Amino acid sequence: MVRSCKTVFFYQSNFLVDFYMCGRKTLTKDKKSIIEELNIENWDETINYTPSYNIAPTQKSLVLVGEKDKRLVKSMNWGLIPSWSKNKNIGSKLINARSETLHEKPSFKYLIKSNRCIVLSDGYYEWNTTNSKKQPYYFYDKQKNILPMAGLWSSFLSKDNETTLSYTIITKKADKEISHIHNRMPLIIDFNRIDDWVNIDGLIEVNSNYELVRKDLLSFHKVDSFVNSYRNNKKDCIQPIK
Template identity: 50%
Template sequence: MLITKEIFNYIANMCGRKTLTKNKRAIIEELMIDDWQIEDYLPSYNISPTQHSIVMIQANGSNIAKRMKWGLIPNWSKNDSFSSKMINARLETLRSKPSFKDLIYKKRCIVPSNGYYEWKQNGPNKNAYFINRKDNRLLLFAGLWTLWPSPSGSVYTYTIITTKAQQDIAHIHNRMPVILDKSKIDKWINIENRSFEIQEAISQNKESLDHYQVSNFVNSPNNNSKRCITPFKEPVNLNLFDNK
């Protein structure tokens, strides 16, 4: 997918980039995955909308890891044009949106991530920040998923639920992914439990998050290396003729 300036600005106003850099064994152990259904997993420092990444769902009491496309495509959609526009679902309007209201009770998932990026407006520019847990454990995003029946075969797609940003990162962006406490995982992905209260199941994890500025290297989805999460350093002025 070509990321134009217009699409980048749209993504920068949402929760639209993330990482998953842990290896397969670490992910399985941390999420207690029973069935790993991914053959070509590669860690990534820059996961962008419409790209594929790991999502955990539950079926018959087993935690299953699947490869899904980021950007939900409703089952009733005739094409995949919705995908790049439905990377997030606002918690406040889940029950009222046709694309999400039924999925709340049938298609809930966990989206694991080491951290995510947000862009802060700085005059005419946007500065990128990386946000993660202080203990470097996985962030567990609450999400919804679909199995879209495309003409060329069924496609798994997902969206990340967002909410108002917590106080320690609100100066960067006013929204953030809903981050589940590990104790809430079973309550959230167990679709047999249809009588639950959404707010109870996804009560926000109050643990403080770490954050720091990174360079604009991450702006391009083609860049995928540790440099994406390297802390930004102001360039040193080496002009010997500066006034003192």
């Protein structure tokens, strides 16, 4: 388990939303590209990884954690299941963690010191509602790089002694450039600060300036409603439409 010697604090004005942000994402790069781009030192060889154009909550996807000061990739379920929970299904309700209230919520506040992670994605989808019509958009790095999303992870042991690793994505108020589409976005860590976020000796204090976070990096375009169904997992999901 990764341990930090300093609490991570998040400060920002509260901004309520009545729907989840970042409820669908992608990781379309192959294993070799991921390892090279992020300087991965250890990859759990039990992972059966397949690139995906439509990752949905409760599905397994890749997460980077710090282990003995090295970067290790694991497969975890999207939707955090606190270790103390009596109901494994709670994970479907904890796919995101609001940065503004992270240190207040029992499900998250005890993980800030010891269980920080990077959720590996290269894009995510968001839906904008206009005149009762929902239009999906795809957000991605301008240089087509991986988007290292800040997250928290947990290990849950069932009554049958079955261990489930799970995670949540930390979100923040959307940058001005994309706020007209959605008012929330993932907290995306700068490549040079990944080790600060995941490692034991990473002394982190995230304030209103979000100095760990990459800024002005996103491009976006409209995509077809084909992506609405998580069963559709093809390159068509990310193709731009007019």
